[in-house]
Amino acid sequence: MDFMLGNSGIMTEKSLDYLWQKQKITMNNIANQNTPGFKAEYVTFEDELDRRLKLTGSKNRSYKDMREAIRDTRMTVHDTENEFMSMDDNNVDVTAESAELARATIQYQYLIQSFNFDYNRLRTAIRGQ
Numbered sequence: 788m789d790f791m792l793g794n795s796g797i798m799t800e801k802s803l804d805y806l807w808q809k810q811k812i813t814m815n816n817i818a819n820q821n822t823p824g825f826k827a828e829y830v831t832f833e834d835e836l837d838r839r840l841k842l843t844g845s846k847n848r849s850y851k852d853m854r855e856a857i858r859d860t861r862m863t864v865h866d867t868e869n870e871f872m873s874m875d876d877n878n879v880d881v882t883a884e885s886a887e888l889a890r891a892t893i894q895y896q897y898l899i900q901s902f903n904f905d906y907n908r909l910r911t912a913i914r915g916q
Contacts, residue, residue, distance in 0.1 A: 794850065797857045799902050804833040805862050806895040812864065816879050818865040823875035827884070832862040 809830050819825040839856040872878050 794853050794857060795853060795905070796902075799898055799905075801832070801836075801857060801903075803895065803898055805830065806891050806898065807829050807893045808862055808864075810888060810895065813884050813891065814825060816884045817881060817888070820877065820879040820881050823877060825877045825879060826868075827879045828864050829866045830864050832860065835863065836860040869895060 812828050812830050816827040819827075836857070839860050840853070841849050843852040867878055
């Protein structure tokens with residue numbers, strides 16, 4: 788599918804994977820809001836992607852260089868620092884986690900719709916209609 792949708796297709800796939808993982812981690816944090824000693828986690832992707840794209844250079848950046856930068860970017864799961872701590876050493880902020888879950892869900896739905904639009908446009912072009 789890469790040859791048909793190009794770098795945007797690869798980027799969409801990576802973004803969907805990231806948002807799916809983000810939702811899973813956020814739901815796990817919410818589920819463990821009352822677990823003593825539980826430390827909330829978060830996942831990053833954008834910073835690593837930005838770093839890899841900058842390494843390709845801003846000028847004379849080839850399609851292949853960008854594709855490899857996107858493909859090689861991995862998400863990373865981190866523990867949160869002691870930003871918020873309850874008496875039982877649990878640092879889950881349910882309000883913040885719920886807002887983050889809602890945001891990730893909306894972003895995921897938007898990307899699915901965007902992909903479907905691109906796929907349908909490509910299918911229409913192939914059919915010639």
